[in-house]
Amino acid sequence: AQSVTQPDIHITVSEGASLELRCNYSYGATPYLFWYVQSPGQGLQLLLKYFSGDTLVQGIKGFEAEFKRSQSSFNLRKPSVHWSDAAEYFCAVGADQAGTALIFGKGTTLSVSS
């Protein structure tokens, strides 16, 4: 069965600084990988996804993520953080033909300081 870990519960970044949120997964084959963002009191919004091919994936709102098979990681990055990026971020892993729903990490809360 697949699993996903987000090692950082809470991260604070200065506005304009770069951001990297960590995500590690466990699965025997190539997984499907996703990043979501959730603003307070709202549903989750899909930022980007990886299925196959180019390991650097571009998403919405200026985010990107890189799939590194050797490290079992799918870290989310943004070169310059805006105050509106403050939110909770979830990584998720899916496994084709496993017959199970996506597994979500516990989330990382991002705070942006001015």
Place this chain on the structure above:
Amino acid sequence: SQTIHQWPATLVQPVGSPLSLECTVEGTSNPNLYWYRQAAGRGLQLLFYSVGIGQISSEVPQNLSASRPQDRQFILSSKKLLLSDSGFYLCAWSRDLAYEQYFGPGTRLTVT
């Protein structure tokens, strides 16, 4: 395009009262449907998912039940609410269990 609706948006219910939350999806057919709960300070907890009408998989045994009476309708119910049922309830849909899920706006439930 596809749209997912949840109602009500907020709900305050006394302990022991029944519950019915509804989720509907527009613009797609045969979706997989999901119910999640977020308790304060915790992550997403998958409660139920459904791959078709009348097919419900329960992930966590508890005070809640789910039903799918129509292809694009998913209902979360309880006969008697507990204080611990308070939380933010999210409905989602996907084309396949392994694919990305699309979430509704959520229902904030407070049990008093």
